Amino acid sequence: MKILYLHLFPLWGNGSGVFLRELSGQLQERHEVAIVAPDTRSLPGIKMYPVHAPQDGVFVGHPELPSAKRFSDMSGKELGEIFTTYLWTTIQAVNEFKPDVIHVFHTAFLPGIARILKSLFGVRYVITTHGSDLNYLEKDTRFMELLHEANKHARFITACSSFTKSWYIKMFGSEVRNKSSIVVGGVNLSQYKQDPKKIMLIDAKYNLAGKKVVLFTGRLTKHKGVIYLIRAAQKINGTVLIIGDGPERKNIEAEITKKNITNVILAGYIKSDDPLYHAYYERADVYVAPSVWDEPLGLTILEAMAAHKPVVATRKGGILSIIRDKINGYLIAPRSSSEIANQVNTLLRQDNVRETVGERAYKTVVDKFNWETIAGRFEKLYATVIGTVKPHPISSDRFFHRLFAAREKVSF
Numbered sequence: 001m002k003i004l005y006l007h008l009f010p011l012w013g014n015g016s017g018v019f020l021r022e023l024s025g026q027l028q029e030r031h032e033v034a035i036v037a038p039d040t041r042s043l044p045g046i047k048m049y050p051v052h053a054p055q056d057g058v059f060v061g062h063p064e065l066p067s068a069k070r071f072s073d074m075s076g077k078e079l080g081e082i083f084t085t086y087l088w089t090t091i092q093a094v095n096e097f098k099p100d101v102i103h104v105f106h107t108a109f110l111p112g113i114a115r116i117l118k119s120l121f122g123v124r125y126v127i128t129t130h131g132s133d134l135n136y137l138e139k140d141t142r143f144m145e146l147l148h149e150a151n152k153h154a155r156f157i158t159a160c161s162s163f164t165k166s167w168y169i170k171m172f173g174s175e176v177r178n179k180s181s182i183v184v185g186g187v188n189l190s191q192y193k194q195d196p197k198k199i200m201l202i203d204a205k206y207n208l209a210g211k212k213v214v215l216f217t218g219r220l221t222k223h224k225g226v227i228y229l230i231r232a233a234q235k236i237n238g239t240v241l242i243i244g245d246g247p248e249r250k251n252i253e254a255e256i257t258k259k260n261i262t263n264v265i266l267a268g269y270i271k272s273d274d275p276l277y278h279a280y281y282e283r284a285d286v287y288v289a290p291s292v293w294d295e296p297l298g299l300t301i302l303e304a305m306a307a308h309k310p311v312v313a314t315r316k317g318g319i320l321s322i323i324r325d326k327i328n329g330y331l332i333a334p335r336s337s338s339e340i341a342n343q344v345n346t347l348l349r350q351d352n353v354r355e356t357v358g359e360r361a362y363k364t365v366v367d368k369f370n371w372e373t374i375a376g377r378f379e380k381l382y383a384t385v386i387g388t389v390k391p392h393p394i395s396s397d398r399f400f401h402r403l404f405a406a407r408e409k410v411s412f
Contacts, residue, residue, distance in 0.1 A: 001386055003027060004099035004123075006090060006114065007037040008106040008133075012271050013064040014219070015299040016105055016130045019160075019185045026375035034097045036090050049093040053085040054078075059108075059136040061221050061246040063269040071108065072140040079142070083109050087116065094121050100386045101126065103378075107133040109143050111150030118153060124385050127157045128183075131164045131297070131318070134171060151175050155385045158183040160297040161318030167294075183377050184321070185299050186369040187306040191278045198279035206265050208283070212238030212348045215284035215309075217300045220246035225290035225314065228337045230255050233264050235341035238348055243280060245269040281307035285354060286347050289313035292334045298322055302369050305329070305361035310354050312343045322369075328360040 005024060011017040024033045024046055034047035038056065042048055055078065056068040071079065086109070094102075094117055102117060102125040104110045114125040127150065137144065151157065151172055157180045159165035165182050203209040214236055218224050226242065230252055233240045242252070245268050256264055270277055281287070287304035289295070294317030301322055304311050311329040313319050323329035330347075332339040347354050 001101065001382060002032040002097060002099045003034070003382060004093060004097055004102045005033070005035045005037075006086075006102065006104045006110045007035060007039075008108060008110055009037070009058070009062060010039040010064050011035070011037055011041065011043070012039075012273070013062055013269070015185065015297075016132075018272055018299060019130070020105055022186065022188055022371050023375055023378060026371050027379065030379075032097075034093060034099065036086070036093050047097060049089055049097075051086050051089045053082045055082070057082060059132050060223065061219055063219060063245045066245070071136060076142070079109070083113070086110075087113050090117060091120070094123060099123055101382045103382075104128065106130060107137060107143075107147055109146065111154065112143065112146035115146070115150040115153055124155045125153075126381065126385060127151070127154045129157070129159050129164055129168050131160065131167065131295070134164070134167050135293070137171065148172065148175065154179065156181065156381055158381070160185050161321045163294060163318040163321065164297070181381075183374060183381070184369060185297055185302070186371045186374045187299075187302045187365050188371055189306055189366065192282065192306050193278075194282055195279060198276055199283045202276060202279060202283050206239075206241065206267070208239060208241075212286075213284045214238050214240045214286050214288055214344055214348075215243070215280060215304070216240070216288055216290070217243040217280065217303070218289075220244050220248040220252060222248055223291060223293040224248070225292040225334060226252060227255060228292075228335055229288050229290045229340055230261065230264060231259075231337040232340035232344070233261050234259060235338075235345070236263065236348075237345050238263070238285065240264045241267060241280070241284070243267045243270050278303070278307065281309060284309055286344050287311045288340060288344065289319065290334070290340060291316050291319070293317070295319050301329075302365055305358075306365045308355075308358040308362045310347055310357040310361060312340060312347070322364070328357060328364045330357075 007020055011021055027033055028045040036049045038051040040050045056065045057071045058065055058068045090113055102114050102123050104114045104127045107129055111127050117123055152175055157176050159168055159182055162182055165180050169177050216229055220226055281304050287309045289301050291314050297318040301311050313323055314334040315331045325331040330343050
């Protein structure tokens with residue numbers, strides 16, 4: 001089958017990008033796959049259609065788009081320019097690639113584009129919400145009418161956790177309840193190989209030899225609650241290594257300076273395809289996820305668990321779908337630096353407990369969050385969609401060329 005994905009952001013630097021890269025990588029071995037996204041990088045075996053919008057936009061922040069404006073802060077004209085650019089690129093992609101199914105990653109305006117494509121080309125579509133898009137939509141409702149229309153005509157709607165599914169149904173009600181399901185994200189276990197040479201490189205780079213390491217990876221935004229880990233660092237008997245970047249970095253640096261905290265390393269943003277990326281998880285002794293918002297799922301938590309590491313995380317949102325307290329990880333209250341420090345220090349003292357909980361964490365990923373299983377679920381879903389699709393009504397070339405001529409007369 002031929003599958004076309006629509007993605008709102010670059011394919012690196014965010015959890016949904018990792019999700020799409022892994023999913024499309026699995027499926028391109030058996031199907032034809034193409035992606036429309038604001039990214040010019042290539043992926044093996046996948047046809048890319050880069051979107052060149054007048055400007056980039058973000059929901060909250062993105063490490064590869066540090067100066068990008070939030071969608072919620074944009075004018076109608078700015079949003080319209082991005083929308084029409086993305087729409088035009090997708091029209092060209094559909095006309096050339098001729099997909100059997102379109103899969104939309106994130107909501108905002110992308111489902112509206114898929115709805116238009118269904119009218120023009122007869123291609124049915126699936127919507128996936130990752131949670132951060134819903135947080136945005138609660139603040140900026142300008143696309144809600146388009147979304148209601150897109151939801152009605154979507155074949156399926158998937159969410160990355162039970163929490164996110166419930167959130168989506170709460171926002172859109174009966175129009176989505178009977179077509180919504182949960183398909184979680186996952187981890188590519190082959191990327192975790194316990195390479196001693198890479199761990200030695202990390203130790204040498206950050207002077208970590210012989211030290212206990214407490215790790216955080218992710219975007220530095222207020223939602224992630226990293227400031228509470230920084231405040232806990234003063235009482236943590238080890239080195240706190242922060243991998244990531246974002247708008248909260250200045251506040252974190254100020255806190256470190258103000259309190260003269262000496263055991264925190266801000267390593268900055270490291271791409272997930274960096275040769276050392278997964279080795280950071282393997283080098284860590286404990287992973288901390290101090291989110292203060294309802295995390296949709298928690299891909300970085302799964303990555304840490306895949307590396308056999310115990311995770312200390314807040315009782316928020318989709319995290320509860322992953323961690324069973326004191327079984328395969330530990331749950332703490334949000335915004336509690338004291339709980340972070342106490343639980344982390346307990347784990348750093350008890351090597352046998354870290355090992356036991358880490359092994360249970362790894363088994364959780366193997367059983368429930370491996371990409372082969374997840375890709376198979378999406379494959380069956382697409383097959384169901386295609387089984388109800390009528391053949392493409394026409395080649396659409398005549399319409400396509402008329403639209404091209406009309407667009408050439410428009411300038412922003």
